[in-house]
Amino acid sequence: MQPSSYHLENTWSPEGGKHGRLTLTLFNFSDAPLENFRLAYTTLTRLVDPQACDNAVFVRRNANFHEFAPPAGLSIAPGGSWTFTVSALHRIARHCTDGAKSAYVTLEDGTHVTVFTSDLLLADRVSEPPPVLLPGGRLELPYAIQPWPAEIDAKPGEDFPVALYPAEGSDAASIKALAAAQALFRRLFPSNHIPFSLIAAPQGRALRFVERPALAREAYELSFSGDEIVLAFSAEAGRLYGLTTLAQLLDGARREPGKFRFPVSGVIADRPRYGWRGCHLDVSRQFTPKDDVLRLLDILAWLKLNIFHWHLTDDEAWRLEIRAYSQLTTTGVLRGPDEPLLPQLGNAAEPVGGFYSQDDVREIVAHAMALGIEVIPEIDVPGHSTATLVALPDLTDGQEAPDSYHSVQGFPNNALNPAIELTYEFLAKVFDEMVELFPSEYIHIGGDEVANGSWLASPLARKLMEQEGISGTFALQSYFLKRIKAMLTARGRKLAGWNEVAHGGGVDPEGTLLMAWEKPEVGIDLAREGYEVVMTPGQAYYLDMVQADAWQEPGASWAGTVPPAHTYAYEAEGDFPDELKHLMKGVQACIWQENFISRDYFNRLVFPRLPAIAEAAWTPKAQKDWLRFAAIVPLNPKL
Numbered sequence: 001m002q003p004s005s006y007h008l009e010n011t012w013s014p015e016g017g018k019h020g021r022l023t024l025t026l027f028n029f030s031d032a033p034l035e036n037f038r039l040a041y042t043t044l045t046r047l048v049d050p051q052a053c054d055n056a057v058f059v060r061r062n063a064n065f066h067e068f069a070p071p072a073g074l075s076i077a078p079g080g081s082w083t084f085t086v087s088a089l090h091r092i093a094r095h096c097t098d099g100a101k102s103a104y105v106t107l108e109d110g111t112h113v114t115v116f117t118s119d120l121l122l123a124d125r126v127s128e129p130p131p132v133l134l135p136g137g138r139l140e141l142p143y144a145i146q147p148w149p150a151e152i153d154a155k156p157g158e159d160f161p162v163a164l165y166p167a168e169g170s171d172a173a174s175i176k177a178l179a180a181a182q183a184l185f186r187r188l189f190p191s192n193h194i195p196f197s198l199i200a201a202p203q204g205r206a207l208r209f210v211e212r213p214a215l216a217r218e219a220y221e222l223s224f225s226g227d228e229i230v231l232a233f234s235a236e237a238g239r240l241y242g243l244t245t246l247a248q249l250l251d252g253a254r255r256e257p258g259k260f261r262f263p264v265s266g267v268i269a270d271r272p273r274y275g276w277r278g279c280h281l282d283v284s285r286q287f288t289p290k291d292d293v294l295r296l297l298d299i300l301a302w303l304k305l306n307i308f309h310w311h312l313t314d315d316e317a318w319r320l321e322i323r324a325y326s327q328l329t330t331t332g333v334l335r336g337p338d339e340p341l342l343p344q345l346g347n348a349a350e351p352v353g354g355f356y357s358q359d360d361v362r363e364i365v366a367h368a369m370a371l372g373i374e375v376i377p378e379i380d381v382p383g384h385s386t387a388t389l390v391a392l393p394d395l396t397d398g399q400e401a402p403d404s405y406h407s408v409q410g411f412p413n414n415a416l417n418p419a420i421e422l423t424y425e426f427l428a429k430v431f432d433e434m435v436e437l438f439p440s441e442y443i444h445i446g447g448d449e450v451a452n453g454s455w456l457a458s459p460l461a462r463k464l465m466e467q468e469g470i471s472g473t474f475a476l477q478s479y480f481l482k483r484i485k486a487m488l489t490a491r492g493r494k495l496a497g498w499n500e501v502a503h504g505g506g507v508d509p510e511g512t513l514l515m516a517w518e519k520p521e522v523g524i525d526l527a528r529e530g531y532e533v534v535m536t537p538g539q540a541y542y543l544d545m546v547q548a549d550a551w552q553e554p555g556a557s558w559a560g561t562v563p564p565a566h567t568y569a570y571e572a573e574g575d576f577p578d579e580l581k582h583l584m585k586g587v588q589a590c591i592w593q594e595n596f597i598s599r600d601y602f603n604r605l606v607f608p609r610l611p612a613i614a615e616a617a618w619t620p621k622a623q624k625d626w627l628r629f630a631a632i633v634p635l636n637p638k639l
């Protein structure tokens with residue numbers, strides 16, 4: 001990367017205005033004076049009052065995008081700087097990542113130049129450094145299995161086999177499964193010695209595959225002895241999980257022989273605690289290239305997770321190719337200084353886009369399926385739809401006052417309008433293409449964070465409410481979602497959504513699964529209403545949340561501070577009454593990517609909390625052990 005000619009420093013002080021004050025200083029390291037320019041930056045710590053800036057002129061704001069001009073006549077000499085303040089913010093800053101995430105200047109001739117942006121520094125207070133989040137850990141049994149199995153009674157050996165190979169007479173399907181496990185391992189750990197061989201290996205150990213119909217689909221049993229290992233299973237999933245456990249055991253023993261061993265005798269009898277063991281990925285705020293999605297799926301498989309919830313659309317971009325509406329992945333993905341969608345969340349002078357073609361989707365779905373993972377696609381409606389509405393302006397009510405409501409993220413008028421028939425025609429075509437691409441039982445339709453007050457300034461929506469005898473945003477949302485549910489039912493699919501789907505009357509709970517994200521108690525309320533529930537509370541399972549209170553720890557904090565130890569210990573079933581527990585289907589990690597502007601950032605926030613959720617999803621409560629987890633988790637692959 002070229003050194004940048006301009007640098008932006010920013011500090012936050014708790015004093016000086018509503019929710020404190022940001023002070024921004026732009027340095028000019030170019031050879032020419034900087035004048036007649038504008039500065040744009042993106043930040044989650046938004047300005048709420050355009051008047052409340054000093055030594056700058058507010059130009060415009062859209063969600064996290066802010067643009068300012070210097071005072072008339074200002075010229076920044078080479079080596080000089082310009083400082084201004086913004087002092088009415090929509091929330092306080094708590095961490096070094098709450099400041100400008102990106103910036104650019106627009107020069108007099110209209111060209112845009114990216115500005116280097118630094119961490120947000122804390123003024124007038126002690127800036128705490130990040131604490132150590134993961135202890136060294138402690139092992140009672142020297143095995144590198146994660147998630148930890150339900151039952152283990154095995155004696156550690158003094159050494160370990162060079163590789164495991166199929167016992168004579170193994171069936172073709174099992175040999176093929178072994179080959180797939182080899183390939184998964186090689187993708188995850190390109191330089192580690194492979195744990196499996198398809199041919200008998202000197203100093204290896206034979207692996208005998210035994211079908212045992214009494215075992216559950218995802219269960220398996222491993223019996224160890226000096227001459228062979230028996231893997232019992234009833235279905236492909238159990239066979240795959242048994243092989244994964246063997247690969248982990250052998251890889252751990254080889255990598256850290258002083259710490260981990262391979263069993264010489266005894267039994268591992270294993271099965272998951274929950275049927276729904278999910279990981280969500282938001283690819284709208286930041287685009288995750290196909291190869292990274294494939295690798296994430298490999299990591300999920302290694303952790304015995306079985307659901308990939310793919311959040312494909314949001315205000316910031318629509319990422320799924322829909323043949324009937326090519327605008328969605330042209331106009332609806334490109335964010336840039338001169339595009340209809342402005343830079344957000346770490347974007348600067350260069351326009352950024354990215355979407356998944358239908359061929360990409362087929363490849364990803366097939367890859368997941370081979371790893372025992374179901375892909376649940378999400379199209380987030382009716383809220384979170386800025387990108388859709390920018391791409392397809394016919395979906396708006398032309399008579400609706402602009403800026404008549406704002407989402408919690410600051411987007412104006414961002415919800416699909418339930419009173420426009422074209423909305424349903426559009427979604428019908430989208431669903432038609434989705435059911436061809438995704439074999440999943442569920443289609444997730446979002447349903448979250450529709451701002452109270454949405455549509456009330458739309459004459460078409462007002463008319464519909466009158467006709468239907470309903471009033472208010474959430475009653476209208478319920479009307480919309482009932483129609484959406486009928487459309488999915490007609491296509492043989494069940495509806496999944498976020499917990500707000502239940503607002504305003506909700507939808508028929510039969511065949512509906514909702515994700516409780518706002519707080520844990522919501523999950524119990526939903527179950528009481530008859531909905532099936534997956535627990536994804538932000539306070540434990542949102543992996544974008546900061547991991548410590550310290551200022552220098554990166555992350556978002558609106559749902560609180562979520563240390564890995566808390567994510568691990570959190571019991572999603574917690575206060576569920578016994579009679580409702582059958583409706584609690586499992587747990588899910590959520591990777592919201594607003595802040596995820598580099599791979600390094602992704603890995604720092606997602607690990608070790610993703611493996612922590614995987615263990616909470618798989619391992620019986622009585623077997624959970626944070627220190628054992630901490631001792632094993634450094635072996636895990638990252639993106």
Ligand code: ACM
Pocket residue numbers: 448449498517
């Ligand atoms: C959500 O976090 N809006 C589901």
